Amino acid sequence: MKRELLLQLRNKRRLTQQQLAEELDISTVYVRKLEKGVVNPGRETMLKYERFFEKDMRKLFPDLFFSINDKKLIKNA
Template identity: 40%
Template sequence: MRENLKRERLKKNMSQKEVAINLSLSEITVRKLEKGDRNPSLATAKNFAILYNKKLEYLFPDIFLVNNDTKRIQHVERISN
């Protein structure tokens, strides 16, 4: 679950439906993004960052932080072995 994404929504006292309306998304998409069941497009991620006035790395650390990039790390380990 993307706790920071959910936390920022709650700080603004917004429902998932309100976020969806503000970002022209479906409520289901917002729910899946918060749960981590779906990844946003870069444009959608930027829209969240603007809405919450937070960095992409903070809202989506599993996508935008290199330290959390387990797929890349596994790929590099296979190449080096």
């Protein structure tokens, strides 16, 4: 699942993936994979994003936090 909000926030600040990686002290490849939803961040990385963009980690990484509708997914599995 592509994390659109991460892309939007980075682009709004006119930052490249490399520049953001330097700001957050993580690798450029990791930023790219996080934005594409290929990998999930650890708690420390989520906190870095949360502080940098001043947005709740639940909004930045909504796919990692279950919604009320999760019961439907379990029933369908």
